[in-house]
Amino acid sequence: MAQQAVTGASPGPAQLGEPLLKVRGINKHFGPVQALTNVDLDLYAGQVTALCGDNGAGKSVLTKCIAGIYQIDGGQFFWESKPVAIHSPRDSSALGIETVYQDLALADNLDIVQNMFLGREQIRNGLLNEDDMERSAGKTLSSLRVTTVRSIRQPVASLSGGQRQSVAVAKAVMWNSKLVMLDEPTAALGVVQTNQVLQLVRRLRERGLAVMVISHNLNDVFEVADRIAVLHLGRMAGQDRADAFDRQSVVDYMTTGASTRSRRADGDGEKRGQS
Numbered sequence: 001m002a003q004q005a006v007t008g009a010s011p012g013p014a015q016l017g018e019p020l021l022k023v024r025g026i027n028k029h030f031g032p033v034q035a036l037t038n039v040d041l042d043l044y045a046g047q048v049t050a051l052c053g054d055n056g057a058g059k060s061v062l063t064k065c066i067a068g069i070y071q072i073d074g075g076q077f078f079w080e081s082k083p084v085a086i087h088s089p090r091d092s093s094a095l096g097i098e099t100v101y102q103d104l105a106l107a108d109n110l111d112i113v114q115n116m117f118l119g120r121e122q123i124r125n126g127l128l129n130e131d132d133m134e135r136s137a138g139k140t141l142s143s144l145r146v147t148t149v150r151s152i153r154q155p156v157a158s159l160s161g162g163q164r165q166s167v168a169v170a171k172a173v174m175w176n177s178k179l180v181m182l183d184e185p186t187a188a189l190g191v192v193q194t195n196q197v198l199q200l201v202r203r204l205r206e207r208g209l210a211v212m213v214i215s216h217n218l219n220d221v222f223e224v225a226d227r228i229a230v231l232h233l234g235r236m237a238g239q240d241r242a243d244a245f246d247r248q249s250v251v252d253y254m255t256t257g258a259s260t261r262s263r264r265a266d267g268d269g270e271k272r273g274q275s
């Protein structure tokens, strides 16, 4: 399945099996603001799902609900088909969910190894096991073919935006994660660095991980996504295979919550917009 996705052909729903994570009927409000209303989302292993939506649509809130940072008001998560409760970031990471936040991903004053092991430092005989941590960090970075970093003992403050994102992603995959969520990973990046990050996203897919990428950039979306889900004012306006959308229909869903353009005509699309 993963191999097929790498070649660009996204498997149809019949071959995908059950989603790794099924989100059903999620509601979340902050005081009078209803941020999410009855949201469904399916995230599949070996697939990149782009989560799109205009500013304030609810993308970050949905991500944080899945990450356990926000408590949901109602709804249910299913992980590998079983109902699960996510009440804290600890619950989320215990399932194998890692989140890369654009801004607070890394500690500037620490080096790459320290960042990758932050909060999970390895101790031997009461001391930090620097050698092992350095070896694991180096191995993870090279397995993801992150090659532009000069030294893994470099403070993260000295890295470029793309390198920082790469380290944040490597940190996420080092912990046997099954689902990696990236909130706007390319927003601050130039063309070359954006391509590096998108390449990294493809490698996560090759490894069979489920990847969710939030992006405003439709070039990026159509470049890497196997599936697209569009939020509009806190509701899931539509989600389907990426080839069921074109740019205009994604823009339509983003701006109006609906699209009059016809979707894929082969009949196996599971159009799942709801209101």
Ligand SMILES: Nc1ncnc2c1ncn2[C@@H]1O[C@H](COP(=O)(O)OP(=O)(O)OP(=O)(O)O)[C@@H](O)[C@H]1O
Residues within 6 Å of the ligand: 030, 033, 034, 035, 053, 054, 055, 056, 057, 058, 059, 060, 061, 062
């Ligand atoms: N902590 C909070 N307290 C109150 N309201 C919030 C909070 N977080 C988000 N909201 C509101 O929830 C809605 C969805 O916000 P969210 O951050 O998810 O948008 P987004 O889709 O990520 O937008 P952007 O593309 O601008 O990042 C917005 O109306 C926002 O004001």
Ligand SMILES: [Mg+2]
Residues within 6 Å of the ligand: 059, 060, 061
């Ligand atoms: Mg956001």
